Amino acid sequence: MMPAIGLDIGSMTTKAVVVEGASVRARVMIPTGSVPRRAAGQAYREALRQAGLQGEPPAVVTGYGRLDVPFAARRVTEITCHAVGARFLFPEARTVVDVGGQDSKVIRLSTDGRVLDFVMNDRCAAGTGRFLEVMAAALGLSLEELGPASARATRELTISSLCTVFAESEVISNLAAGEAREDIVAALHRAIARRVHGLASRVGLEPEVVFTGGVALNAGVVRELERLVGRRLLVPAEPQFTGALGAALLAETGGTP
């Protein structure tokens, strides 16, 4: 089988995955920046270089930037690509929860892996990676520090607002009131988990549930979401590449989603 490439041009990062048969030959992640098509071209070339490939194999593109990639052979939505990617990694998957930079989505799959239904967040950034990014900045932490910090929480606080702007105000008020950052971070994770769980409830959470997207790297959010769902979530080793992986798999088969 010929190598194939998939690109996921997200709001914050652009990912490229090269697959050949059942194995991943290369993966690349770069910031999307303000010109998505430029990031797409850069990730495409870098992934091919890492995979040691000559020529320009056709690319399946997904993500919000998919609409503006001149060299795309085909564009497929994130919904389908995450479903294909998650199903490849976990054949028993029946629900995919994806929380990316600016949107979150829940996808329900049939036993044979077809997308049955999906739901996406509204226009605001509540319950997305951007929400966590803003909160991390308000707390003076990096995104990577959020997960470990919440594991050290000792007191249960509540962030009542799901609006990114209002929640940031609440974070600042809590800091001013002398609350520990760890407790605030845990409260934020509970808030985001509540939001995602509420979204998931609209389409139903059929096990097994796979958690994809960059936010799945945050152990605190995973823990809180597992608590609400009432079962362990399946998290890929590199969850942020799931959409690009699905796109690459679609490019490889050349088939319909």
Next chain:
Amino acid sequence: MGRDAFRQALADACPPREGAIGYVCTYTPEELILAAGLHPVRLFPPGGPTGPADAYLQSFCCSFARGCLDAALRGRWDGLAGVVFPYTCDSLRAVSELWRCHLPTRHHLFLNLPVRVEGIAALAYAAREFERFRQWLEMVAGATVGTDALHAAVRLVGAVRERLAGSSLLGREFLEVAMGAQVMDRFTAAELLEGLAPKTPPPRPGVGVLLAGGALEDPAILDVFEEAGAGVVGDDLCVGSRYAVLGAAWGDSPPGGPVVALARAYLERVPCPTRHPPERRLQHLLARIAQRQARGVVFLLQKFCDSHAFDLPYLRSELSLRGIPSLLLEVEQGALARGQALTRLEAFLEIIGS
């Protein structure tokens, strides 16, 4: 000519004619307006951000109602001789009261039509309200609404509705014509519609979907469907085909008289979600899907429209039970959030097209 005239009528703020009576909801019996020698003009707000109306309406009021008040406050419909609001929903009721208090339109009427449309009591109630409307129109026009004039108006509006219902236009083109016909002079609309019908139906574009929902501001909202690769093969929209399905036709001497017959026709039409029971709407929706061979249904919901939102779980679950996929898209200020709508639509097409 042809479709351009409908587009132009829709773009014009208000037809420059004497005796124009504005209305928002299709439960307005425009036959009575015509019979009084006046001109029914359906009010479509232009879409986009609002300004003056924001001082009067809560943030949870839908942008269609807000847009109506806003356009009125900005003077868009200053030329109206009168305006009539049948009871539709709480938001439009508020718009009606605000209009009465803050706008210079000389004549204003609120029609209190029944919510439950079945049964003899509903008919008697609606007929009394239609009769009150007739008397109000006589006062506005300074003329009598005679039986012959009412019969003629029923025939005229019936011709417009029939030609729209039989039109083979699709998607944005159909919506432009349907909305334009509700604004322009009805004689002109009937004539133009007669000449507009293509002899052969146009090819079905993309994956066929049916649109369902309530009021929309701008037919351009359908462009995103084309961009996504969907073909809008029909609709069940209050601004579109639902206007066209009214069986108001009777013989020379209908029981109870023509006003009662007209009230009966309005109560027997496909109910919109502001009316009960919803089962008839489901049956109509299923018939439209079958007739238009749609692969799925896209519900266009005005954000904060409680009436439509209330019926959605019922309609979607009934469609799902029959294996008919559906998608919900929210409309605000006459538009869809393009990027998100495109993703949702493309994903929906990937599901129903696979």
